[in-house]
Amino acid sequence: MGTRKASSTCINTTGTRLLDVASENSLLPIPVSIRCNRLSYTVRVRGAPKRILSEVSCAFAPGRTTALMGPSGSGKTTLLSTIAGHSSVHGSITGEILVNGGPPPPDFKQMACVVPQxxxxxxxxxxxxxxxxxxxxxxxxxxxxxxxxxxxxxxxxxxxxxxxxxxxxxxxxxxxxxxxxxxxxxxxxxxxxSVVMCDEPTSGLDSKMAEDVVELLRGLARSGITVICTIHQPSSRIFSSFNELVLLTQGHVAYAGETCGAEAAFARKGLAMPLQENVAEVFMRWLQDDAAVALILAGAAEGESDVPVTLGDTALSKGRQRYAVSRFQQFQVLLRRTLKDQLKDPKKALNTCLLKCFAGTLVGVVWFRQAGATQASIFPVQGAIFVAVFNSTMDTVLTTAMELPMTRALLQREYRNGWYALPPYQMATIVVHCLLATWNSLCLSIPIYFLVGLRLDALAFLIFVSTLALLSWIGVSFGLTIGAFANDFKQAQNAVAPSLVPLILFSGYMIPYPQIPSYFRWLYDASFFQYGLAIIDINEYSSQKFNDCPPVIPASVPPTCAPYLEIAAEALCFKDGDAYLKHSHIDPADMPRNFAILGGYVLALAVISYYVTRRAVRTS
Incomplete structure (x- = not known):
């Protein structure tokens, strides 16, 4: 196969403007140049250090488009993330990154952005x-x-x-x-x-769409923006449209300089370009060939000294605030955006409510009119109450546990690019899910309450609904915490049951308090389910009189034996609701305390979910 003569003459690749982002009335960005000097990045894998980048030196100038190419695992995305300041906290960085000749300013995240693949x-x-x-x-x-x-x-x-x-x-x-x-x-x-960094912007697009996107990036460069793109096996036309080229292999720089000078640089190393082949494909083939890589890395990478990069420190003299708007404004906007996205499909939201109503109606039909002034009603009513408590909490946990695994990448992009602080985002997420959970709890509780025949009193109904709402709010933060620990939504889904089962098992319903072993009593005290069940039990049974517990002491029994038989009778049949509450280790005076404890759970789990989410976002 023949080879073509390498040309060291660069031609103007600007071409005809298809899309020009700069306009006469636009505020032009501050020109920013970036230089990497002997930049290395090392992580520990199974206790052993692994170098991802090895003494990388290259430069990126304003008004120029740079293609960052290399085979998979060569360090392209890592270099992009390191320049942007997004590298993992688990990695070690040596060398230096200069922005307009000096260290990156504190507001660099507001001046540079990363567009993920x-x-x-x-x-x-x-x-x-x-x-x-x-x-x-x-x-x-x-x-x-x-x-x-x-x-x-x-x-x-x-x-x-x-x-x-x-x-x-x-x-x-x-x-x-x-x-x-x-x-x-x-x-x-x-x-x-001032700087736009794109990770494989043409990935998954057909040739026409890919060319349109690259032409858009060229338009950005013409407005004075520094454009850096990782790109994988581009067409000849797309490849030639980039002004600069950085080739990486095994974490080393194989070439850094003008795109049109790459052929000549490789020819000087003894690698001649075959005729009638895509230059980018040939470069990628060489970068994966051990013999070619040995030739390439035998000498220092060529080309980077040809790129003018230093503009002087005065170009960055205008500082910016870390965030454009206050945290309260961030919260307001994120609240509106999250609510808008959650309610994107009104039919789906309506169906969710109808399903809750159906579930509540089903429970109400199964335990229809079971509540009443009889101690025989205690067992069936307890079943209906438990189903209501379990359903309102479990569904919320399952829904919110999958929230962060599905939105983590979006959160990382926006947070790392300096859009907003994390507390407003977390607060907006919690508030929106609490609003939706409250609505769903209402749809569930109304049919259960009235079909089962619970106490017909406005205050009692309000307490019942409020308790289910509080439990669903706990479920929101509990689910968000589980989701932050999980790597994907399946892992989050699988973690829900093991996390909740001990709290349900020792809530006092499945195993009555007197029968819980002493070494498991701490789980009873830690279970937010038992506080919710206790509130509803107090609400339903406090001061309630039962009429199906007649005297069981025959007239022939001597008066001296009657007190003992009364004690035995009370163990078999509760005369009133207070006797049942006492038997269940529930004090009616504890209702305010239990509400306060549930509120404390809401706040504590919200704080925990924030810190776990922050850790997940910063360390991923």
Missing amino acids: DDLLLSGLTPREALSYAAMIRLALPQPMRAARVEELLAQLGLLECSDVRVGNAETRGISGGQRKRVSLGLELITRP
Whole structure:
């Protein structure tokens, strides 16, 4: 096979503008250059150190597009994450990263953004809504200016025609793959960042969509933005459209410089380019060939010294706040966005409520009118109460346990790119799920309460509903905590039952308190189920008189023996509700205390869920 003569002459790859994100009225970003000097990144795998990046030196200039290429495992995404400051806390970094000739400023996350490979979008929002919420969080501007920026971006990204179509997901059809990529990019462009880093922006797209996305990135570079993209086996046309090229292999730099100079650099190492082959594919083949890699790494990587990168420290003299808006404003926007996404399908929300009503009606029919002024009603009514408590809590835990595993990647993207602080996000998530859980508890409790025939009193009904609502709120934070520990939603789902079964088993219903072994009594005290059951029992049985417990002392019994027979009779038949409560180790005076304990569980688990979520986001 013949080879072609390597050319060291670079040509202008700007070409015709298909999409130009810069406009005459746009606020141009601050030019930012980045240089990596002998950058290494090491992690520990099974106790042994593993070097992911090895003395990487390269540069990225404003107004230029850089392709970051290499085989799988070469360190492309790690380099991108390290530059952005997103590397794992478990890794060790040596070397230096310079931004405009100095260390990265504290507000670098507001100046640079990372667009992940996967399109991490909320499926229930439209492109206009997604960009609008991003603008509310990230732009400290009046509403008319934010709206104008959103409309400008929709037009520049070619999203006007689908601006009011839901993003969708695998279950619900929405916008196309190329449009999703542009929405994902637009979420970061809303603030006009100085550096845009994209992880495989053409992955999963057909050739036309891929070319459109790359042309969009070139338009960003023309506006003065530093554009860095990891890319995997691009077409010849896409490859040649990048100004700069960084090739990685086994964590080392194989080449760093202008794209048009790569052929000549490899030719000098004895690697000639075959005729009529895609240059990018040949480079990838060489980077996976041991003999070729040995030749490439024999000398220092060429090309990086040709890229002008130092603009001077004064370019970053304008500092920015860590966040564009206050934490309370972040909470307000995130609350609206989360609620909008959760209620994306009104029919689904209605069906959930109807299912709860059906479950409550089924329980009510099974125990229809079982409540009454008889001690014989205690056992069936306890069954209905337990089902209500269990259902309202268990369903909520199952739902929220899968929340973070499904949204973790989106949270990591937004949090690491400096959109918002974690407390407003966690608070908004908890509040939305508590609102939905309260509504579902109401749908469940109304049919149960009236069909079973529990105490007909407005205050008693309010206490019953409030108790189920509190238990469902506990389920929200409990589920979020489980989800934060889990790596995926299946693991979270599998962890729910083992976490709840001990609390249910020792709640006082399945095993009465007197029969619980002394060494398991601490589980009874720790079970939030028993406090909820105790409140409802007090609510139902306190001061209740039973009329089916007649005297069992025959007239022939001597008066001296009667007291002993009365004690035995009380053990077999409760004269009133207070006797049953005493037998069950429940004190009616403890109702306020039990409410306070349930409230304490809500707050404590909310705090725990926050810290566990923070750990999950920072260490993943």
